Amino acid sequence: xxxxxxxxxxxxxxxxxxxxxxxxxxxxxxxxxxxxxxxxxxxxxxxxxxxxxxxxxxxxxxxxxxxxxxxxxxxxxxxxxxxxxxxxxxxxxxxxxxxxxxxxxxxxxxxxxxx
DNA sequence: ATCGTGACGAACG
DNA sequence: CCGTTCGCCACGA
Numbered sequence: 001x002x003x004x005x006x007x008x009x010x011x012x013x014x015x016x017x018x019x020x021x022x023x024x025x026x027x028x029x030x031x032x033x034x035x036x037x038x039x040x041x042x043x044x045x046x047x048x049x050x051x052x053x054x055x056x057x058x059x060x061x062x063x064x065x066x067x068x069x070x071x072x073x074x075x076x077x078x079x080x081x082x083x084x085x086x087x088x089x090x091x092x093x094x095x096x097x098x099x100x101x102x103x104x105x106x107x108x109x110x111x112x113x114x115x
Numbered sequence: 116a117t118c119g120t121g122a123c124g125a126a127c128g
Numbered sequence: 129c130c131g132t133t134c135g136c137c138a139c140g141a
Binding site for chain 3: 012013014036041042043044045046047048050051054072
C-alpha cells in the first residue's frame with residue numbers, strides 16, 4: 001500500500017487543469033465539467049474556467065485551451081470576444097465544425113465522450 | 116477566515 | 129432550449 005503518491009503539492013489546481021487540457025487529443029474538445037471531473041472535482045467547473053482564464057500569452061501555445069468549452073458545446077467567453085474568435089478559428093483548423101449557432105457537436109467531437 | 120468574483124453545471128419551471 | 133436560482137471550487141483582497 002501505500003500511497004505512492006501522486007500529487008506533489010507543488011502543482012496547484014491550475015497546473016492540473018493545464019495538464020488535463022494538454023491531454024485532449026487534437027480534433028476533439030472537452031467541457032469544463034469534464035476537465036474538473038478528471039481533476040477529481042466534478043463540481044469545480046468554474047475553477048477550471050478560472051484557471052484557463054489565467055493562462056498567459058506564452059501558455060496559449062503550450063496549452064490547447066481552445067479545446068475546452070462549456071457543456072453546451074459552445075465557447076463561453078463573455079468579455080474577451082477577441083479570443084473567442086481566435087478559439088473558433090483554431091478549432092476549425094483542427095477539423096472541428098461549428099453549426100449555425102456557433103455550437104460544437106459534443107457527441108461527435110467530445111473528448112471522453114461516453115457515447 | 117470571510118467576502119466577492121468567475122471561460123460553469125445541474126436542477127427547476 | 130431558455131431564463132432563473134443555487135451550488136460548487138479556487139483565488140485574490
